[in-house]
Amino acid sequence: MFHGTEAALMDEGLTSLPEASADDPLEPLICRIRAGDVEAFGDLLARTEGRILALAWRILGDRHLAEDAAQETYLRVFRSLNSFRLGERFEAWMVRIAVNVCYDLARKRGPLPAPAEVLDGLEGDAAPMAAEEAVLLHQRRALVRQALATLPLAERTALVLRDLEGHSTEEVARILGVRPVTIRSQVASARAKVQAFCSRLLKPTDGGRP
Amino acid sequence: MTLHVLDQLPLWVEGDLSAADLAAVEHHLAKCPACHAVAERLRTSQVWLREAMQPPFVPIDHEHLRHAVMAQIRTEAAAKPVHRLAAIRPTLLAACVASLLIATLIWRQEHATVSLPPLGVPSALPAGSATQTAPVVTPPMARQDLARVAPLKAPLRRPEEPVSSPIEGPARIEFQTANPNIRIIWLAQAKPLPEMNPTPLEAP
Numbered sequence: 001m002f003h004g005t006e007a008a009l010m011d012e013g014l015t016s017l018p019e020a021s022a023d024d025p026l027e028p029l030i031c032r033i034r035a036g037d038v039e040a041f042g043d044l045l046a047r048t049e050g051r052i053l054a055l056a057w058r059i060l061g062d063r064h065l066a067e068d069a070a071q072e073t074y075l076r077v078f079r080s081l082n083s084f085r086l087g088e089r090f091e092a093w094m095v096r097i098a099v100n101v102c103y104d105l106a107r108k109r110g111p112l113p114a115p116a117e118v119l120d121g122l123e124g125d126a127a128p129m130a131a132e133e134a135v136l137l138h139q140r141r142a143l144v145r146q147a148l149a150t151l152p153l154a155e156r157t158a159l160v161l162r163d164l165e166g167h168s169t170e171e172v173a174r175i176l177g178v179r180p181v182t183i184r185s186q187v188a189s190a191r192a193k194v195q196a197f198c199s200r201l202l203k204p205t206d207g208g209r210p
Numbered sequence: 211m212t213l214h215v216l217d218q219l220p221l222w223v224e225g226d227l228s229a230a231d232l233a234a235v236e237h238h239l240a241k242c243p244a245c246h247a248v249a250e251r252l253r254t255s256q257v258w259l260r261e262a263m264q265p266p267f268v269p270i271d272h273e274h275l276r277h278a279v280m281a282q283i284r285t286e287a288a289a290k291p292v293h294r295l296a297a298i299r300p301t302l303l304a305a306c307v308a309s310l311l312i313a314t315l316i317w318r319q320e321h322a323t324v325s326l327p328p329l330g331v332p333s334a335l336p337a338g339s340a341t342q343t344a345p346v347v348t349p350p351m352a353r354q355d356l357a358r359v360a361p362l363k364a365p366l367r368r369p370e371e372p373v374s375s376p377i378e379g380p381a382r383i384e385f386q387t388a389n390p391n392i393r394i395i396w397l398a399q400a401k402p403l404p405e406m407n408p409t410p411l412e413a414p
C-alpha cells in the first residue's frame with residue numbers, strides 16, 4: 001500500500017541537482033528545443049524514454065499507469081523546459097519531474113494492485129524454459145513485486161533510484177531533495193523488507209511466513 | 211548477540227558502508243555463520259530484485275509514447291505562434307492601409323512641384339513584389355535617386371501608350387499627373403491581402 005504522505009513532492013526548480021558532465025549529450029538538444037526546434041524533442045525522447053518508462057513502472061508497479069506517467073512527464077518537461085538550469089544534469093531534472101508525476105498518479109490511484117493482479121501482469125518469457133524453472137522465476141518475481149508493493153512510497157522510490165536506476169546515494173538525495181542519510185536509511189529498510197519477503201522462497205520450510 | 215552486524219548488512223550488500231565499517235562487517239561475517247547466512251540471503255534478494263524489476267516495455271511501447279508526446283507538443287508549439295500572428299494581423303493591416311493613404315496624399319501633393327526627368331519610372335517594378343514594395347514607394351526622393359542611378363534600365367514608354375494590359379487591372383492603379391511625362395503606377399493597393407481575406411471575424 002502506498003503511504004502517499006510520506007513522499008512529499010519535490011520542488012522541480014529550487015533544490016540543486018547533480019551537475020552535468022562537460023559533454024552531456026542532452027544539452028545541445030535542450031538548446032535546440034528551447035530555440036524552437038520542436039522536432040528535437042523527438043531525439044530527446046528517443047534517448048531517454050526507456051529510462052523514464054522503466055522508472056515509472058518500477059515506482060508505480062503498473063504498466064498502463066507507467067505509460068501515462070511517462071507521457072505526462074514529457075509534457076511537463078516540454079512545458080517547463082525554460083526553467084531548467086543549464087549546467088545541471090538534465091536527466092536528473094527529468095527524473096525529478098517523473099517522480100513527482102508518479103507520486104501524483106499514485107495518490108490518485110490509491111493502493112497498489114493486489115499481488116494476484118501483479119502476478120497476472122507478468123510478461124511471458126520468449127525463451128523456452130523448463131517448467132519448474134519457469135515456475136520458480138514466476139514466484140520470485142511475484143514475491144519481489146509484492147514486497148515492493150508493501151513499501152512506503154518514499155522507500156520504494158529511494159530503492160528504485162538507488163538499486164535499480166543506478167544513481168548514487170548522493171544523487172538520489174539531490175533528486176529527491178532530502179539528505180543522503182535519509183536515503184541510506186530508506187534503502188536499508190527497503191532492502192531488508194525485500195529480503196524478508198524473498199526468504200519465503202529461500203527457506204520454504206520456515207514457519208515464519210508473514 | 212549485540213555484536214552481530216545485521217543492521218549494517220542492508221548497507222553492506224550494495225557497498226554503502228564506509229571503509230572502516232566495511233572492514234568491521236567483513237571481519238564479523240568471516241566468523242559468524244548466522245550473520246553470514248543473512249548476508250547471503252540479502253545478496254540473493256538483491257539479485258532477484260533486479261531480475262523481477264526488468265521493465266516489460268518493448269520498442270513498440272516506446273514508439274507509442276513518442277508519437278503521443280510529439281503529437282501533443284507539436285499542437286502546443288503550433289498554437290503559440292498562431293496566437294501571436296492573430297494578434298498582430300489587424301495591426302499590420304491598419305498600418306498598411308494608413309501608409310498607403312499617406313503615400314497617395316504625398317504623391318498627389320508633390321507631383322505638381324517636383325518635376326522628374328521624363329522616365330517610365332515604375333515600369334521596372336516586378337509585379338510579384340507589389341504587396342511588399344507598395345509602402346516603400348512613398349518617398350518621391352527615393353525614386354529620383356533611382357532614376358539618376360539607372361536611368362535607362364527599362365525602355366522608355368511614351369505616356370500615351372497603354373501602360374498595362376487590362377488583364378492585370380485589379381493589381382495596378384495608375385495616376386496621370388499634371389506633368390504629362392509623369393505617370394504614377396501603383397501596384398499594391400488593389401491587391402487584397404491574402405491572409406486577411408477569409409472570414410476574419412469568425413468569432414470563437
Ligand SMILES: [Zn+2]
Nearest residue numbers: 214215242245
Ligand atoms: Zn553475527
